[in-house]
Amino acid sequence: MIVLIVVASFLLASISIIQFKTEAKEYHQERLERKENAVKEHINYVLATTTYPLKTQNLDLIFKDKIHELAQIHKIEINIYSLDGKLLKSSKESFAVDKIAPPIPEYILKLVRSSIEKRFVDIKTIDGVKNRSSYSLIKDEKFKPLGILNLPYLEDDGYYDNELNTFLIRLSQVYSFMLIVAFALAYFLSTYITKSLKTISERLEETNLDQKNEKIVLEANSKEVNFLITAYNGMVDKLEKSAIKLAQSEREEAWREMAKQVAHEIKNPLTPMRLTVQSFQRKFDPSAPDVKQKMNDYSETLIQQIDTMTAVASAFSNFASMPAQQNETLNVVEVVELALDIFNEDYISFEKEEEEIISKMDRTQLIRVITNLVKNATQAIPESQFHKSIVVTVKRQDNNVEIAVKDNGIGIQKQDIGRIFEPKFTTKTSGMGLGLGIIKNIIENYKGTITFESTYGKGTTFTVSLPITNS
Numbered sequence: 054m055i056v057l058i059v060v061a062s063f064l065l066a067s068i069s070i071i072q073f074k075t076e077a078k079e080y081h082q083e084r085l086e087r088k089e090n091a092v093k094e095h096i097n098y099v100l101a102t103t104t105y106p107l108k109t110q111n112l113d114l115i116f117k118d119k120i121h122e123l124a125q126i127h128k129i130e131i132n133i134y135s136l137d138g139k140l141l142k143s144s145k146e147s148f149a150v151d152k153i154a155p156p157i158p159e160y161i162l163k164l165v166r167s168s169i170e171k172r173f174v175d176i177k178t179i180d181g182v183k184n185r186s187s188y189s190l191i192k193d194e195k196f197k198p199l200g201i202l203n204l205p206y207l208e209d210d211g212y213y214d215n216e217l218n219t220f221l222i223r224l225s226q227v228y229s230f231m232l233i234v235a236f237a238l239a240y241f242l243s244t245y246i247t248k249s250l251k252t253i254s255e256r257l258e259e260t261n262l263d264q265k266n267e268k269i270v271l272e273a274n275s276k277e278v279n280f281l282i283t284a285y286n287g288m289v290d291k292l293e294k295s296a297i298k299l300a301q302s303e304r305e306e307a308w309r310e311m312a313k314q315v316a317h318e319i320k321n322p323l324t325p326m327r328l329t330v331q332s333f334q335r336k337f338d339p340s341a342p343d344v345k346q347k348m349n350d351y352s353e354t355l356i357q358q359i360d361t362m363t364a365v366a367s368a369f370s371n372f373a374s375m376p377a378q379q380n381e382t383l384n385v386v387e388v389v390e391l392a393l394d395i396f397n398e399d400y401i402s403f404e405k406e407e408e409e410i411i412s413k414m415d416r417t418q419l420i421r422v423i424t425n426l427v428k429n430a431t432q433a434i435p436e437s438q439f440h441k442s443i444v445v446t447v448k449r450q451d452n453n454v455e456i457a458v459k460d461n462g463i464g465i466q467k468q469d470i471g472r473i474f475e476p477k478f479t480t481k482t483s484g485m486g487l488g489l490g491i492i493k494n495i496i497e498n499y500k501g502t503i504t505f506e507s508t509y510g511k512g513t514t515f516t517v518s519l520p521i522t523n524s
Contacts, residue, residue, distance in 0.1 A: 061178045071472070082185075085174070085206045088129050089187050092204060096121055096191060100199075107193040113141045114199050120144045132203040133191070138162050141200065159199065161188055163179055182207065317491070322358035325395040325424055329354050332397055354395055361417045382523075385410045385419070385454050386447050392423040394443060400441040406448040412521045414499060426458040426515050432464030433513060434480065442452060453501075459514040465507040473505065 104110045112133055116123075124131050124144035131144040138157035164173040165188050166333070172189040185206040191199045244352040333351050338344065369460050386405050393403055430443045444459045465473065474493045496503045 109199050116142045130205050134201040322361045326358045328395050379415050380413050382413050389447050392420045401443045402447040410454045418495050425492050430460035453518045456517040461512040464509040466509050
């Protein structure tokens, strides 16, 4: 409503200004015509009573004494020109007949001669003021042209400007009063109408699926608001039923999800253990001088994977923190290199900038992160690809240890980038898609980050950044 008032006032003011300007234009036009007709009648009377022959060259003598009298009677400046546009006589006090006076422009003479009324009004704006100047033929009693009558007319819009200003002031006062009334009315109406809506809004904000929600007991002033209250109360009943079903469904889903993740976590160490045993069978040489050291390394790798399975099983009752962290002081570079020993692929290489980066963290969880990432990298490279490459690097970055796993596999498509760490999401034909979600949880438990860069068709680089904790 307020907007309508403002728009209406603007339109009315605009129309009023246009109307005033139109009226002023018509007024000046009609006033000049009236004065011109009166002056021409007086001139005809002078021509009819003069004793001089009615010739153009005698106009100066005929109106020698009369032109000032005419100007005073009609309160307008009068100029008389010859037919070729030269000034013959003027009512200006300081103006005698001057042969050097500017003649009438040729285009005006042509317009006067060619017009039906033998008349032309020239309109010019000088210093912001509009000037009208009429030109018309002076004829004798036989309608023979004798000269040209010029009446300069200065438009004075003072009266109309004052009237317009007065009107606009009154209009602004009226609409200001209307705006105040409209604001007050809108305030009271909104308070009256929205009182019930405020109660509904407060209840909606308090509504939650995991609590018992109260119904609204209120008789509103509006039928529409009563419908809204009834709909809300119906929604509360449905919400309560849905909450019971959802809680039961969430419990079932939680057990299913836990079972899947536990199975995944137990299955993960089995693959490295199998690879370790196969590598041991293939590479074991009883006559090698370092056979004892190799036996210890293989045994230690198997024990670590068994420990991982044990940790998963013992943490089954506490899924949120699975598996429990058993932090120890370790050399991250050495643990990462040891985790890579279980892989037999000759295209896996390891790079390090330092021999030692000491930190305190869970050895089995760190190994799980590395084996998961490297395993995913090997699965991302097609079997038919000729040149395969996986590069694992470890370096110190400020107060963090940074582990990067780079492969030249198929990469990740754009539509899948935002879902890589979602539980159950996988781009592989096998597996449950829980691996990256689990290692992300492990890394975030250490207040670390995992990021990746991928170009589809060229490969992917996963980067793990973990804070170095020595205490």
